[in-house]
Amino acid sequence: MGKKKKIRTPFFETGVKNYIYGDAVLEYAQVVDKAAEKYDIDVLFISPYTDIRRIAKSTKNLIILAPYMDTLRPGRGIADVLPEAVKAAGAQGVVLNHCERPMTLNAIEKTIERANELDMLSFACADSISEAKAISQFHPDIINPEPTELIGSTEASDMSYVVETLRVIKDIFPDILVEQAAGITNGKQVYDFIMAGNDGAGSASGILLSEDPFAMVDEMIFNVKKAKKDLKN
């Protein structure tokens, strides 16, 4: 089966949600792949099911995540997303409990178990500090806490929340990687979040709805690199 992919920190994460589809997804993935290579930064890429295999074949530096998977085992079942199938297609991990695809507590636990069984990374989302603490108990590899409390708040209070989520998660399992992705729309935010101690930063809407998505993703990954250097010094 091989081993679970080791992520070098700080990392970047992006995806396409359903903003684009077909060849545009591949084109975007290839641009991200080049920036990942250029700055020597690990990038997680959340891909629609249909595009996982092609992106895996056509890129070299991306850690591809499926946007969800079921926990069934090979056998019957139509339209279910079989963990073995997304892994065979090239996914090295899976997203869990995205606010647009909430999961039951039990399914979260079972999906992390299945991911571990297949040496796949588990990337869990949480909507509040309590949710982040709850989900930490299952020891996923990465947590993306996007506190709904943040929405509408000032930059300053944002950062105190960020620091708090970071603290409570690391307090439970220090090796869980923490990524911030809430409302990131420029490279400066990426830099600031990583300097504040986060293991990664991510953006999908912030890039794809920007004026020049290809330039924006380059800017963001550049800032991951910049923060990495500044943290070393």
Add this chain to the structure above:
Amino acid sequence: MGKKKKIRTPFFETGVKNYIYGDAVLEYAQVVDKAAEKYDIDVLFISPYTDIRRIAKSTKNLIILAPYMDTLRPGRGIADVLPEAVKAAGAQGVVLNHCERPMTLNAIEKTIERANELDMLSFACADSISEAKAISQFHPDIINPEPTELIGSTEASDMSYVVETLRVIKDIFPDILVEQAAGITNGKQVYDFIMAGNDGAGSASGILLSEDPFAMVDEMIFNVKKAKKDLKN
């Protein structure tokens, strides 16, 4: 957008559910593709999301169906199956209301509308004669009625049910294609169902759980061809 794929009758339908995954899916699809060419028969192939594009690229005679799709439009939404994405990957149609993925009445209607909008075939499943009549109202392209009443019944009573489902569906819209797939495990059944007036026959479990799946799928498609000839004479 092009036009909706025209299916030549009698046709055959198969898929892999979750019995196999990865390269085994491609290998099976290629065997089916060859049999489709050899007997000059249209074959519908239900593919896991992750394998649609590769099968579309690597085969010539299959009409690929996604096992399900959502009805959202391009934009936000993670883990949803975007119709435009499955079409761009190579799917020419979509399965609806499979008993392992039941859908609400409203979602059935909306999914058929989305399929029509994208010139995709709609392949709807029904669990009883009443369900077959109900689902016919939305005018899908193909209906696969698998009456639970059939289970455990004798061959003779089976055929009377088959004839009844055929009649009630064609009575509502004569151009809906009717496929029988319940419990088909050999070529003789395929032949008999088509001789009884059905537009197609299908099998997934019956093939993949057989001793020699590649031989079995050839046998079944051969029987579609045989019935086609005998119907002409």
Add this chain to the structure above:
Amino acid sequence: MGKKKKIRTPFFETGVKNYIYGDAVLEYAQVVDKAAEKYDIDVLFISPYTDIRRIAKSTKNLIILAPYMDTLRPGRGIADVLPEAVKAAGAQGVVLNHCERPMTLNAIEKTIERANELDMLSFACADSISEAKAISQFHPDIINPEPTELIGSTEASDMSYVVETLRVIKDIFPDILVEQAAGITNGKQVYDFIMAGNDGAGSASGILLSEDPFAMVDEMIFNVKKAKKDLKN
């Protein structure tokens, strides 16, 4: 078990959704009960689960419907709504497939079967003409078609839709009762819908959001009676 309640037409239907709760529900039900008696009109009353028994005990002229029920049988299962339990509490029927509680095709069929088994009335909702035709196949006792096509349309085109839904349903099973409830906010509409051939009319939001709900429900039931008389002459 007794027999399924026979509804005298034209009838009226109302309920409280979640606009009010507790004693206010009983108070409203008693006002409706009095109007039902005063005008000698059958009134269907959709009650929250918690209030079914008390309303059944405290009123004489209402035909109480549960807003939904599951199809499980007595045994395990927590939080499921057992058909036998809602019937024992006093419900004489059940609502199916309300647009705020959509059901799968299969659940619609099974729920109507369970209702028939317990001599409970089945009151099914449909969102379009195709849905009304589809749901008619299962032969529920009453259909409430609320075409989304209606929304925003003119009064004149409204009535042509109403007549069309009425025609397609009666065409499938003439004994299905058809009720109109979409956007009814005054007695005049109740009168017009019944004069147009509908078996019943209903309103919940239109009454509870009106200035004087008790006066409004009296006005509407008065208009059912008025239409009944005018239809006789």
Add this chain to the structure above:
Amino acid sequence: MGKKKKIRTPFFETGVKNYIYGDAVLEYAQVVDKAAEKYDIDVLFISPYTDIRRIAKSTKNLIILAPYMDTLRPGRGIADVLPEAVKAAGAQGVVLNHCERPMTLNAIEKTIERANELDMLSFACADSISEAKAISQFHPDIINPEPTELIGSTEASDMSYVVETLRVIKDIFPDILVEQAAGITNGKQVYDFIMAGNDGAGSASGILLSEDPFAMVDEMIFNVKKAKKDLKN
């Protein structure tokens, strides 16, 4: 609004699931009520929605819990279970995340918030030690951990699991009450679990499937009382 009901420990918990319905539920509740009075023990009683009000009216010593509730607020919505409605009917608390009604992480958090807002007790179920730790983060009033690990294990290993769940929950919030209910079928087990440090014990199937349910519930509550005395000495 009043104050949230204070539970005296050790307590007992029971309910009827869907084993019985109608008058049999009331009869059972009254037997439980008498035993609660006889032994002066607080008893939580999980009631079907339809029976909450009648049991609240007809008993004096039971703390009634709804088996589930939604989080919507008064207004639209049919078939949803409005928190204000179950409270008005007499429920003093609500069950969350029962394994027969699993909830999303987000719904668990929101339901506990709604319960607190209405001074209702939150009684949360968990299927494993990790789930118990996860759900503890939301600070429900009571947790019922029923480790699936327990199934088929020996009595001895059972108790070590029980002690472990107790420890991890109290470690997060010492004031969360912990109840054991997994597979309890006699009074001795009730006694042992409470002597092991649990705040309560519960049984539904174990009582209702026993030969003499009325005698069994008396035996169990007697054992709560016995343990209470023995713990004092």
